[in-house]
Amino acid sequence: MEIKRSEQQRVNAARMSRRAEEATGPFHLRAQREQKQAWRDPSFVEQERKRGGTKMKNLLQFFVCLIIVLNTTGADEVNYLRVGDSVDLKSPSLPSQYYVSWFFERDPRIELADISYLNRKHVNPGSGQIWSSRLDISTSGLTIKDMQEENFGTIVCEVKHSTNLHSTLKFHLIKVTVSMKDQPSSLIPGNLLSLNCKAETNRKHSVYWIKPAGDKATPLQGSITKKAESQDNGEWQCVVKDNKESRFKFFVSVVDFSSASKYVYTSTNHPLSIPFWITPKDFVQKNSSSIKTIEWLFTPKTSSTQQTVFSFSSENGQLKPEATARELSFKNFTAGGNFSLHRNLARAEDRGTYNCSITFTNGYVLSRSLVVEVLEIIPSPGTELISGHHLNLSCSTGGPLETGVTVKWVPPVTSSLAKANFLPGHLIIPRVGTEDSGKWRCDLRRNTTTLTSAVIALKIDPVLTVWMIVTICAAGVILILLLILAFILFRRRQRKMRLLRHRLCKCENPKPKGFYKA
Secondary structure, eight states, X not given: OHHHHHHHHHHHHHHHHHHHHHHHHHHHHHXXXXXXXXXXSHHHHHHHHHHHHHHHHHHHHHXXXXXXXXXXXXXXXXXXXXXXXXXXEEOOOOOSSEEEEEEEOSSSOEEEEEEETTSOEEEOGGGOHHHHTTEEEETTEEEEOSOOGGGOEEEEEXXXXXXXXXXXXXXXXXXXXXXXXXXOSSBOTTXXXXXXXXXXXXXOOEXXXXXXXXXXXXXXXXXXXXXXXGGGOEEEEEEEEESEEEEEEEEEOBOEEOOOOSEEEEETTSOEEEOOBEESTTHHHHOGGGEEEEEEEEEETTOOOOEXXXXXXXXXXXXXXXXXXXXXXXXXXXXXXXXXXXXSSOOGGGOEEEXXXXXXXXXXXXXXXXXXXXXXXXXXXOSEEETTOOEEEEEEOSSOOOTTEEEEEEOOTTSTTTTSOOOSSEEEESSOOGXXXXXXXXXXXXTTEEEEEEEEEEEEEOSSOXXXXXXXXXXXXXXXHHHHHHHHHHHHHHHHHHHHHHHHTOOSSOOOSXXXXX
């Protein structure tokens, strides 16, 4: 029964579909015939052509209006600034007959300045001293110097071509505050360093800090709190990122030894100066109560035993000496921050490592080490020689040199070795000559830079000098004179003996010796 009913429904649906096709078919055919007949009518064709032109004209007007809107409403420009900064606001491209007006957007808005192609250049005094004293207008834009709290906000630039609005540009000047909590003149290492950077805006932006070394501080946010270290000393940068980056420099002063080379080069011909400078220079004078001890230590190059050179301890806020040694001197470091050690002439035994350390009351120890290299020339057998003798010259710092550092000999100009290129520190001259007399210099160099130099004066005498000839001649003359004197004395003695004998033999009847009776 149900099968018969479903078949009946399908038959009825097919029958209704055929009826609908029969009803609509003639209508479509009739519409197509009427449309063909209408296009054969010239008036109908002209009417349709006008209707199409109107549509095209409307479309062109739409695009022109869109372009005008895009030109007159440029993208807003955002500037992040601090109080005291200056900013240049660049005006958009100007038409031939331009009128440029600058406004501060508020209710009511304040006219700041205007300029035109008719050589008009005007800063509105009615804007108030807070604006008129800081503005400078030109065809390129508007400059605001020394920004103050009242100058932050939105600046509008309107450009007109004759009487028609040509373009409009808005500048959002957003205040940025960069500060350090409890900002002292200088931080002691180990104390708290707290930096804050904040932009006063609801715009989406990001803020982070860059350390003096150039790497980003973590976490990447506007506020940073950490223990101060020596490497924190220097210029930090707060970066505010909003489409473009704006950077704000902030100097942090942390007590530290000033940067210098690890090595100090001198020679036995030059003074000894071991530089230890602390920054800021007036720290000790202003903050002596925060220092517990100051100590200089010395480790010789030939030993590992440390020696105390100087030591100071704080007592009632005053630094008093504890021990002194090694005949070194220092200046008044409490006034200028100069902890350097000095001596008039360096000695070979000054070679080694010097360490200066400052212990603060918070337990932090600030230290710096310097390696002192003393260049010395050792002649063997000596500095006074006779021509033809053997000579050894040794120039060294008493140990291996730093990488890239070499020794170079510079002989006297008169020496036969003047044009030779001597690089080794040990120089052997098999036979010295009189032309080798003079000053021999030994340079310690890094590439083409002379670090220090040592000088020695050689005196080379010839085999027979004038004095030697004079001495020999004098000795010969004296010897001859002595021989003549001896000969004269001998001859005189012989003559006296002859006379004596002649006197004794002159008696005719000589009596024999003895006693006779009278």
